[in-house]
């Protein structure tokens with residue numbers, strides 16, 4: 780049988796899509812358990828209230844659908860002069876099949892702005908994933924500045940996170956910005 784796949788925008792007003800996004804995030808986030816600092820881990824990793832908050836904050840979710848079922852999600856958020864890639868998650872049983880890569884390529888194609896992504900310092904697999912797609916780690920000082928400028932996260936999360944930027948961001952930054 781033909782394998783039908785699609786990348787589509789999620790309809791977060793639709794209860795089924797909302798539930799699927801929430802499930803995928805909390806399933807895939809199991810990868811963080813025992814890896815990220817213990818004081819940052821909680822279950823569910825993302826509450827429904829937090830997901831609603833992110834949607835109300837203009838994070839637009841796109842999904843990878845296989846045979847009518849969402850198997851991966853990734854959010855895109857335009858903040859001030861940059862684009863952020865937010866909440867990239869692929870169902871545990873479907874990771875390493877190229878789904879995250881295809882979603883990232885699809886989201887990157889939607890913006891010409893400098894693009895940033897934040898993740899846990901300890902999530903080395905995620906850092907490698909973004910590096911494979913042309914993102915590079917910014918310096919610790921730049922990371923602190925970017926996380927406080929473009930994200931709304933607690934100080935402890937700033938400490939334990941990294942930021943990667945695409946070439947457009949490094950080009951726009953100019954040689955004068957050494958922060």
Ligand SMILES: CC(C)(COP(=O)(O)OP(=O)(O)OC[C@H]1O[C@@H](n2cnc3c(N)ncnc32)[C@H](O)[C@@H]1OP(=O)(O)O)[C@@H](O)C(=O)NCCC(=O)NCCS
Pocket residue numbers: 807808810851866867868869870873874875876877878879880881897898899902904905907908911
């Ligand atoms: C990080 C994440 C979103 C990446 O999505 P993914 O679908 O697993 O990513 P891809 O399959 O495109 O690429 C991941 C790896 O699989 C490899 N891969 C891609 N297609 C493949 C295929 N057909 N067969 C085997 N391996 C493949 C890639 O080369 C890459 O290798 P790497 O582990 O050496 O980097 C996903 O693994 C995930 O949800 N992880 C847990 C949560 C997380 O860390 N999220 C990041 C939040 S910022």
